[in-house]
Amino acid sequence: MKKMLSFIRKEFYHIFRDKRTMLILIGMPMVQIILFGFAISNDVKNVRVAYYAPHYNNDIQKLVAKIDANDYFIVVGKCTTKEDINHALLSGKADIVAYFDRDFSKIGKKGSTPTVNLIIDACDPNMATMESTILTQVINDYFKNPAGGTGALLVPHTRLLYNPSMESSYNFVPGIMGLILMVICAMMTSISIVREKEVGTMEVLLVSPSRPMGIIFAKMVPYFTISCLNLATILVLSVFVLKLPIAGSLIGLILFAMLYIALALAFGLLISTIMKTQVSAMLVSMMGLLMPTMLLSGMIYPVENMPAILQWISAVIPARWFITAVRKVMIQGLPMAAIVKEIAVIGGMLIIITGLSLKNFKKRLE
Amino acid sequence: MATAINVNNVSKRQGNVEALKGVNFSVNRGELYGLIGPDGAGKTTMFRLLTTLLVPDEGTVTVDGFDTVKDYEAIRSRVGYMPGRFSLYQDLTVEENLKFFASVFSTTIEENYDLIKDIYAQIEPFKHRRAGKLSGGMKQKLALSCALVHKPSVLLLDEPTTGVDPVSRYEFWQMLHKLKEENITIVVSTPYMDEAKMCDRIALINHGQILKISTPKDIADDFNDALLEVKGENLYKLMLEIRKMRTVKSCYSFGDSLHVTFSETPDTEGFKKELSELGQGGLTITPIEAGIEDSYMKLADE
Numbered sequence: 291m292k293k294m295l296s297f298i299r300k301e302f303y304h305i306f307r308d309k310r311t312m313l314i315l316i317g318m319p320m321v322q323i324i325l326f327g328f329a330i331s332n333d334v335k336n337v338r339v340a341y342y343a344p345h346y347n348n349d350i351q352k353l354v355a356k357i358d359a360n361d362y363f364i365v366v367g368k369c370t371t372k373e374d375i376n377h378a379l380l381s382g383k384a385d386i387v388a389y390f391d392r393d394f395s396k397i398g399k400k401g402s403t404p405t406v407n408l409i410i411d412a413c414d415p416n417m418a419t420m421e422s423t424i425l426t427q428v429i430n431d432y433f434k435n436p437a438g439g440t441g442a443l444l445v446p447h448t449r450l451l452y453n454p455s456m457e458s459s460y461n462f463v464p465g466i467m468g469l470i471l472m473v474i475c476a477m478m479t480s481i482s483i484v485r486e487k488e489v490g491t492m493e494v495l496l497v498s499p500s501r502p503m504g505i506i507f508a509k510m511v512p513y514f515t516i517s518c519l520n521l522a523t524i525l526v527l528s529v530f531v532l533k534l535p536i537a538g539s540l541i542g543l544i545l546f547a548m549l550y551i552a553l554a555l556a557f558g559l560l561i562s563t564i565m566k567t568q569v570s571a572m573l574v575s576m577m578g579l580l581m582p583t584m585l586l587s588g589m590i591y592p593v594e595n596m597p598a599i600l601q602w603i604s605a606v607i608p609a610r611w612f613i614t615a616v617r618k619v620m621i622q623g624l625p626m627a628a629i630v631k632e633i634a635v636i637g638g639m640l641i642i643i644t645g646l647s648l649k650n651f652k653k654r655l656e
Numbered sequence: 657m658a659t660a661i662n663v664n665n666v667s668k669r670q671g672n673v674e675a676l677k678g679v680n681f682s683v684n685r686g687e688l689y690g691l692i693g694p695d696g697a698g699k700t701t702m703f704r705l706l707t708t709l710l711v712p713d714e715g716t717v718t719v720d721g722f723d724t725v726k727d728y729e730a731i732r733s734r735v736g737y738m739p740g741r742f743s744l745y746q747d748l749t750v751e752e753n754l755k756f757f758a759s760v761f762s763t764t765i766e767e768n769y770d771l772i773k774d775i776y777a778q779i780e781p782f783k784h785r786r787a788g789k790l791s792g793g794m795k796q797k798l799a800l801s802c803a804l805v806h807k808p809s810v811l812l813l814d815e816p817t818t819g820v821d822p823v824s825r826y827e828f829w830q831m832l833h834k835l836k837e838e839n840i841t842i843v844v845s846t847p848y849m850d851e852a853k854m855c856d857r858i859a860l861i862n863h864g865q866i867l868k869i870s871t872p873k874d875i876a877d878d879f880n881d882a883l884l885e886v887k888g889e890n891l892y893k894l895m896l897e898i899r900k901m902r903t904v905k906s907c908y909s910f911g912d913s914l915h916v917t918f919s920e921t922p923d924t925e926g927f928k929k930e931l932s933e934l935g936q937g938g939l940t941i942t943p944i945e946a947g948i949e950d951s952y953m954k955l956a957d958e
Contacts, residue, residue, distance in 0.1 A: 296759035300748065307747045490743035494802075497707045498760045499733040653728070655709040 293500065297508030304482065305512055315478060319470045319520045323527050326462045337362055337421050340384035342369040345392045356432050357388070362424055379411050386410050386421060463528045464616035465589030468609035470524065471547065472554045472583055475517050477575035479558030483509055484571040487562075493655065502651050510555045517551045537623025543616065546629065549636050550612045556643040557608075563650035583609040611635045658685040660810055660841035661706065666715035668701055675701040677864045678715070683843060683857075688836050690855035690872075691845040692952065698864040699845040700740055703814040706843065707737045719810055733761070736808035738799050740815045746788030750779055750798055753787050754805060761806030768807045771838065775831055776801045793824030800831065811835065813844040817851060829854045849949035860952050867955040872948055879946035879954060881905065881917040884924065888914075888931075889938040897934050908953050915950055 305311050339357055343350045358365040366384050369375050378384040389407035408425060412418035483506075486492040495505055521544065528534040536543065557579065565571040584590060586600060587609035593601055604610045615632035618624040626633075661683040668676040675698045683689040691699050704710040705717050708728035717724040719731045744753045754776070758765050765772075779797050782790065787798060796816060803811060813832075817825040829851065832842055836856075844855070852858045853872040860867040860875070868875060888894040895914055898907045905917045916922075928941050 293759050293762055296756055300745070300752070300756050303748055303752065304745070489746075490739050490741045491745060493709060493739050494737060494743045494757075495760065496709060497732055497735065497737040498757075499729065499762070500760050654711065655704060656711075 294504060294508055297500075297504065298511045301482070301509060301512040305516070311478065315474060315516050315520070318474065319524055320527065322470055323463070323466050323524050324531070326466050335362060336364055337386060337425075338366040338384045339363045339386045339388060339425070340367050340369055340375075340378045341365065341388040341390065342372070342375050343390040345390070350390050353429065353432050354388075357425070357428055360428050362421075363428070375409060379409065384411075386425060388425075460534060460621055462589075463524070463532065463534055464613045464620060465587065465609075467521070467524055467547065467616060468550070468587060468612040469580070469583050469589060470520065471517055471551050472557070472609055472612075473575060473580045474520065475513055475551055475554035476558035476561065476579050477572060479509060479513050479555050480561035480565065480571040480575055481568050482513075483559065483562035484565050484568050488567055496653065496655070502653055503648070506559060506648075506651065510559070513555060513558075514551060517554070518548065521547050521551070534620075536620050538619035539626060542626040543619050546615060546619070546626075546633060546636075547612075549633065549640065550608065553608055553636055553640045553643065556640055556647060560643055560647040560650065563647050563652070582607050586610065588613055608636060608639055659683070660685045660687070660720060661689075661843065662716075662718045663702075663705075664716045664718075666705065666712045666717060668698075668705060668710065668713050670701055675864050676705075676712075679861075679864070679866055681859050681866060681869055683841060685841055686836060686839045688832060688842045688844070688854070688856045690852050690858040691843065691861055692847075692849065692852045692858050692948070693845075693861035694847055697861045699861060700814055701864075702861075703737075703739075703812055703843075703845065706812055707735060708732060733806075734809050736803035736806065736811045738803045738811075738813045738816055740818065742795050742799060744787050744795070744799055744802060747786060749784050749786055750790070751783040753798060754801055757802040758805045763806050765805065768805055771807055771835075772801045772804050774834060775804070792820045793827075796820050796824065796828060797831075800828075804835070809840065811840050811842045813842065815845050815847065817846060817848065825851070849947065849952060852948045858948070860948075860955060862952075862956045867952070875951045876946055876948050879951045881946075881954075882922055883944050883946050883950060884916045884918075884922060884927070885910075885942050885944045886914040886916055886931075887912065887938070887940045888936050890936070894931070894936050897931065897936065901930070906954070906957065908950075910949065915944075915953075917954075 305315065341350075341354055354365055357363050363386075367378075369378055369387060375387045375389065378387055387409040389409060391405045391407065406429060408422055410418045410422055483492075486495065496502075525536070525540075525543075529536060558575070561571055561574050561578070565574055582603075586593075586596070586604040587607050588604070589609065593604050593610060596604065611632040615629040615636075618628050618632075619626065659682050663679055663681050666676055666679045667674070679698075679702070691702060693699055701710065705712055705724060706719060708719075708724045708731050711725050720734055722728075722730045724731060745756070748756065754765055758767075765776075769776075775797050779790070779794050779801070782794065787795065790798065800813075800816070803813075817828055820828065825848075832844065832854070836842060846852065853876075855872060857869065857871055858875065859869045868878075870878070886894065886898070891909065891912070891914065895907055895909055898904055898914065898916055903918050903920055903922070905919045907914055907916045924941055924943065928939055931939055
């Protein structure tokens with residue numbers, strides 16, 4: 291036991307004395323969560339709207355004021371000619387131009403169907419779709435609202451569940467958790483074990499009565515501890531900074547994340563038993579874990595939209611199961627019983643990967 | 657005398673190279689045994705076999721009576737090993753390194769302080785310094801302290817003096833002699849022939865084969881040819897000229913001089929005259945006693 295403690299203390303010394311390690315372990319998760327939460331978002335915000343209304347009237351004025359009052363839109367000005375419309379979009383002064391048809395003056399009158407043409411800069415098709423959806427909603431709202439319009443029209447209304455304001459952080463936070471925990475744990479453990487091989491201290495440790503299991507366990511404890519700290523940081527940041535609610539059981543979420551961290555550590559161990567240099571260990575962690583996690587886990591692209599073969603591949607990516615489960619518990623507030631399948635998959639992977647790496651860990655140099 | 661290490665007909669491949677070919681030797685308890693040979697001779701492979709890090713392809717290795725394949729765990733708790741490279745934690749302090757290795761062997765610095773006292777006392781003033789910031793000589797003392805902290809019965813030192821200044825090297829060998837008095841068996845490898853004479857017995861090794869095993873004195877005495885030391889202005893040209901001469905058996909460069917042997921009893925004056933006529937200046941020629949290196953060169957040549 292004393293031996294184990296001194297092993298663990300030694301690992302903490304290594305971590306605390308290497309500024310780069312500290313930066314990656316502590317700094318990276320915070321930076322990433324904030325970057326993805328704020329800067330890199332595909333939320334619709336501050337969309338600039340110009341309008342063209344050859345037959346300006348009260349109704350149009352009210353509607354434009356209503357659009358401007360909306361959080362998502364800013365009315366930037368009026369186009370005076372049809373050429374202006376094109377100009378406003380091309381020069382980037384506006385993202386959308388609302389073209390109020392001449393029919394608009396007959397609004398409310400029987401038999402008339404007033405139309406608004408929304409001309410949208412669709413360079414980014416996803417954004418364009420979202421902008422048009424929201425703006426249509428705003429306009430429809432106006433007609434429904436007796437204060438502004440006639441209330442005569444039947445307006446289809448979509449209700450967005452769980453993420454009513456369509457915040458992308460709802461989607462990103464579970465993804466980032468899955469990514470950070472996997473990559474950082476696996477990379478840092480594998481590098482720290484491979485470093486001992488590279489420097490030659492592993493040779494000395496092997497020629498000692500300490501058991502390989504002990505050496506490995508001692509390596510994992512500090513990284514597990516720090517990963518749990520990271521998990522706490524991510525949760526605190528997402529609740530208090532990104533205003534993301536934790537709808538389900540917090541304890542359940544944490545326990546599940548710890549299981550996932552253990553799996554990530556096992557991956558690091560497996561990599562370290564195969565690789566001989568720190569650089570190769572890092573590259574393999576990056577290419578083998580970071581890329582698939584980002585692209586195939588459903589963090590960025592929904593798994594359902596992938597071709598069947600990629601869906602199959604994504605099934606072996608732990609982050610996919612983690613992200614699904616975290617969404618269920620954290621965002622949808624489902625009970626733990628709803629993620630039994632994910633727990634089983636992650637637990638099964640943990641057993642397999644740990645078994646493989648223990649089998650691979652050499653008691654000798656060859 | 658009890659045998660501490662027995663290497664029986666051992667062969668070992670490393671990649672495509674036959675690193676060791678049918679090696680036999682044994683080391684007595686309490687002996688200071690030297691493996692002498694150039695880089696690539698197979699010394700490090702031999703150490704890895706002795707420390708159970710490698711398994712022999714053929715033959716058997718026993719340390720303290722334990723087989724390195726079957727009973728590797730027993731061996732690992734009773735040997736002290738210092739690999740060729742500095743293999744301590746550079747980011748830990750001197751004291752932390754020593755404490756860590758003590759605990760790895762389930763002991764404490766205090767428990768075996770007597771054994772390491774003489775060595776550790778020299779670096780103790782720097783015990784709060786990171787190991788990476790130590791000089792070569794101090795690193796070596798720390799590594800030796802770490803290898804000794806559990807009072808091993810066999811000490812295996814792979815090129816401990818490579819990259820260390822001459823004064824520290826001398827001190828190091830003094831330390832080894834002291835450890836020998838504690839009845840610790842020591843196997844040490846070195847590429848430096850001048851260190852070979854500090855051992856009780858040496859094994860000369862080249863290309864994975866043992867050339868000869870004996871005491872340093874016997875090995876030097878076995879050299880029965882007359883030997884001349886030749887110095888001159890242009891050593892390289894001189895060597896080429898001498899090698900062309902019919903009566904010359906061998907000519908090797910030894911730092912600032914050449915060591916020359918002949919196939920018949922040499923005529924020093926006639927030899928000098930002959931060289932002068934070839935335009936070589938500043939010649940001094942003296943008959944000398946052969947050293948271990950001369951024996952090594954001769955054996956390696958055969």
